[in-house]
Amino acid sequence: MSPAVRSRPVARRGALAAALLACLLSGCVAPALDSGAYQRNAIRALDSAVSDARTGALAVENLLRERLTRTYADTVVTESEEAIGPVEDSFGSVDPPSAADVRLRDEVGGLLSDTGDALADARIALRRDDRGGMRTSMAQLRALADRMEARSERLA
Numbered sequence: 001m002s003p004a005v006r007s008r009p010v011a012r013r014g015a016l017a018a019a020l021l022a023c024l025l026s027g028c029v030a031p032a033l034d035s036g037a038y039q040r041n042a043i044r045a046l047d048s049a050v051s052d053a054r055t056g057a058l059a060v061e062n063l064l065r066e067r068l069t070r071t072y073a074d075t076v077v078t079e080s081e082e083a084i085g086p087v088e089d090s091f092g093s094v095d096p097p098s099a100a101d102v103r104l105r106d107e108v109g110g111l112l113s114d115t116g117d118a119l120a121d122a123r124i125a126l127r128r129d130d131r132g133g134m135r136t137s138m139a140q141l142r143a144l145a146d147r148m149e150a151r152s153e154r155l156a
Contacts, residue, residue, distance in 0.1 A: 033097070034097055035097055035098055035100065035101055037097075038094065038096055038097055038101045038104065038105075039101075039104070039155050041091060041094055042091065042104055042105075042108045042152075042155055043152050043155050043156060045087050045088075045090065045091035045108060045112060046108060046111065046112075046148045046149070046151055046152040046155075047148075047152055048083075048087045049084055049087055049111065049112050049115050049144075049145075049148055050145045050148045050149050050152070052080040052081075052083050052084045052087070052115065052119065053080075053115050053118070053119070053141045053142070053144050053145040053148070054141070054142070054145045055076060055080045056076065056077045056080040056081070056118075056119050056122050056137075056141050057122075057137075057138045057141035057142050057145070059072075059073045059076035059077050059080070060073065060077065060122050060125075060126065060134045060135075060137060060138040060141075061138055063126065063134070064131065064134055064135065064138075070126065070129075073126055074123070074126055074127065077119060077122050077123045077126055078123055080119050081116065081119035081120055081122075081123055084112065084115055084116045084119060085116065087112060088109070088112045088113065088116060091105075091108060091109065091112060092105075092109055104155075107151070108151070111144060111147060111148050111151065114140075114144055115141070115144050115145075115148070118137055118140040118141050118144055119137075119141065121133065121136070121137045121140070122134065122137035122138065122141065125137055
């Protein structure tokens, strides 16, 4: 038997294992153990999003002040935008343990989504060289960061 024929069963098992793992992971939604654990998860998500929002706003500000190149600012804003997605996904994948936590999930999820939208708006304005749009996005990102920071502090 040729080596290529012998390796097919191993390759099939590897592909099957990878497909099974992907199916299991994509369907995983776990409940938080209690409200305290859920609130700590919300705090981590908010704190991470604050960092992404402030980083994006700072990149736009420095581009407008001609302290950064457009290419570098685009990279920073794009990476901030890409970083917010996993934060949203991670927080959204945990089931809230109580009715009060459903309200927290809605609030935090809304803030995370709004931040992702503001980062997308900043990226688009930056690429179009829309200075007014960049200023608007920068203000939105800062306002969202302030709101998320305040909410995180109230939860802590």
